[in-house]
Structures are given as structure tokens and as C-alpha cells.
Amino acid sequence: MSLYILVRFSFAGRVTAGRRNYLARSKEKRIGYLRGKTSDGAVAVVSVSKVGRDFRIGCxxxxHLCHPSVRDIEGVRREALLVFDVRDAIYQSI
Structure with a gap:
């Protein structure tokens, strides 16, 4: 006996396989960089990416995946300060 699984794509981006609903993954898109200084004075570059509605930063x-309440670049700057200790960050878009 073989098992057939019907996979459908809906307009909301959900993938339905049998009775389970899975969210389709969003692509990560790099949107810019934050350039600032660390606490010891070294220059730090933090990359900023957008994944669906969320932001991801890397140094x-x-x-680091930002908290869901972060919705703009000012929030990303605050998150970079908390996570990577990058101060006086200036955003540069790509």
C-alpha cells in the first residue's frame, strides 16, 4: 500500500500537506550595513538583512535575529547596541 501526500500552495504562503500547515520560508535579503565603533574604539561593520517581516544582523x-518588535532601522541600531555593543552606528543602504 502506498501513501500519497497532496501538497497545495495557498495565497497566504502556507504549504498544506495532508492535515498539517507549514509556513513557507522567506528569502533573506541584505538591505544595508551599520558602521560604528565598539567600546574599545575599533571600527565595527554590522550587516543588516530582512527576512520576511523580521530583521537579522551580523557582526x-x-x-542575531532581532526581536519581533524591531520594525525599522532605528530599532535595528538599538539592537546592534545591545547585542554587539556597536555605538554611534550610521546606516548605509545597498
Missing amino acids: GIKD
């Missing part, structure tokens, strides 16, 4: 080899 060096570290990566």
Missing part, C-alpha cells in the same frame, strides 16, 4: 561570525 563578524556572529549572527
